[in-house]
Amino acid sequence: MESIWTLGSRGVAEYAPLDGDTEVDVAILGAGITGLTTALALGEAGLKVMVLESATVGAGVTGGSTGNLYSTLASGQAPLRQKWGDKVAAEVVQARDKAVAHIEALVDRLGIDCRFQRLPAYRLLTEDRQHTRHNLNDELDALISAGLDAEMAEGPRLPFDSWGIRIANQAQFNPLHYLQGLANALLGEGVVIHQHSPVREIDADKGLVWTDTACVAAKHIVQATHTPKGISLLQAGMLVSREYALGARLRSGDYPEGIIWLLDPLHSLRSYRHGEDRYLVVVGEKHKTGEHHGDHYQMLREYLESRFDVEAFTHQWSAQQYSSPDGLPYIGRMHGHDNLYMATGFAADGLVWGTLAGILISDQILGHDNPWQARFGARRITPGKSAMQYARENVIVTKHMVKDYLGTEKLDDFAAIEPGQGRVASVDGEKLAIHRTPEGELKVLSAVCPHLKCIVHWNTSESTWDCPCHGSRFDTSGEVIEGPAYHPLARPKGLD
Ligand SMILES: Cc1cc2nc3c(=O)[nH]c(=O)nc-3n(C[C@H](O)[C@H](O)[C@H](O)COP(=O)(O)OP(=O)(O)OC[C@H]3O[C@@H](n4cnc5c(N)ncnc54)[C@H](O)[C@@H]3O)c2cc1C
Incomplete structure (x- = not known):
């Protein structure tokens, strides 16, 4: 079943998958609220911008959100004040207030019908x-x-x-209709959006981005993918x-x-x-x-x-x-690369953080100072405020690694997997993710997450393979749905 926001869906102009090499000023990965807000600001400033989206506009978390826009945090203002003190807690409200006003102004200016x-x-x-x-x-x-x-x-x-x-x-608004409105406005600014074009690799040193079929050379690369793709220390x-x-x-x-x-x-x-x-x-x-x-x-x-x-x-x-260890999002230039940007750690508040990210990242690319860049910067280090969650999450990852690698049951016969069931089992020493569709077709994949080699788990509610370590998720054919993994679950060696 789809989200309620698809009711009366406006649709967007048909953007074909990218099929040839090209050069742009800015390549943006992801057509969620972060990616499209960034794209609009840069497109309006006259830069050559391309958005590469693995699925369709709004298919990520933005289109699955509740559509609420607020200046505080859903987890509460008091915990934020306790962690960061009065000054920062008030700055958060001011920044988020500006971001909600930014959405309201765009809705008015672009005439977006999103309630x-x-x-x-x-x-x-x-x-x-x-x-x-x-x-x-x-x-x-x-x-x-x-x-x-x-x-x-x-x-x-x-x-x-x-x-x-x-x-x-x-x-409040309809988040999907809002994104579809932004996407249609981007067309008028000459921004190109390629749907069904998952990015499989980035070389930030060379400024290159690869999909399955093409390579894009870009002066700036923005990972507006909700969590950065590949390996990043922040994921820990x-x-x-x-x-x-x-x-x-x-x-x-x-x-x-x-x-x-x-x-x-x-x-x-x-x-x-x-x-x-x-x-x-x-x-x-x-x-x-x-x-x-x-x-x-x-x-x-x-x-x-x-x-x-x-x-x-x-x-x-x-x-x-994705909830960050110090309670604030990470937005902007990443460690080690001045041309690579990200936005993550939005918890349940990312329609507003994603809009703020669009403002901050486009300001960085355009060379405009912004007073909030330092506060929410992706390069900040806050050990005192982050240590507890870092420690807890790393213990959990280690526990999963040990339990899932040592504790996976052996399976002698695939017939033991019932229609609709998904199970991780050890077959001839290999950890396999085995699913039988309700119609009876058997689908067998490697259970090893290509991101950092944890073992995926079956998600009964959604019929997906989910990695408990850093949140990569895969459909029953192994394709990446979301999370830091770039690549699908592999086909098992024995079945190649
Ligand atoms: C149940 C729920 C309800 C929520 N409700 C609210 C709310 O009411 N208010 C609020 O402020 N926040 C809410 N949030 C949080 C908010 O929805 C998200 O933080 C926000 O939408 C994130 O936006 P984004 O653009 O960064 O990511 P997304 O919307 O997920 O966009 C990322 C895009 O990147 C694409 N992508 C991923 N990998 C690749 C790749 N390799 N190549 C190309 N494209 C790729 C994805 O397909 C996706 O479209 C909610 C969260 C949840 C879980």
């Missing part, structure tokens, strides 16, 4: 827990001290008791998680307006209107990528049904997030 509207955001408790109530006071204090218009207030009309904080003047400290989303129609009751964060554990709710039809969207059931604990969609369905009078579930999708 952008200003609405409040709510952080709500649904059960009376003294401990969490106390934390809400801290959160309110942090929001106000960062300059936000926030107060303790009644929540929107919900069919259950709730209370908490209201933050005025945040926003990232927490990579997946989250699930549902669209539903209600039998009775109101569709609540605004950005609604229900706490303990965090679930996000919002409404969406398409023509005369109304929908409720819920997002939650977050877990570490590669570590699955049952049917996450079913858990989310049960969560919504226990709170609303659901008539039917109409949409379901999921998406991935």
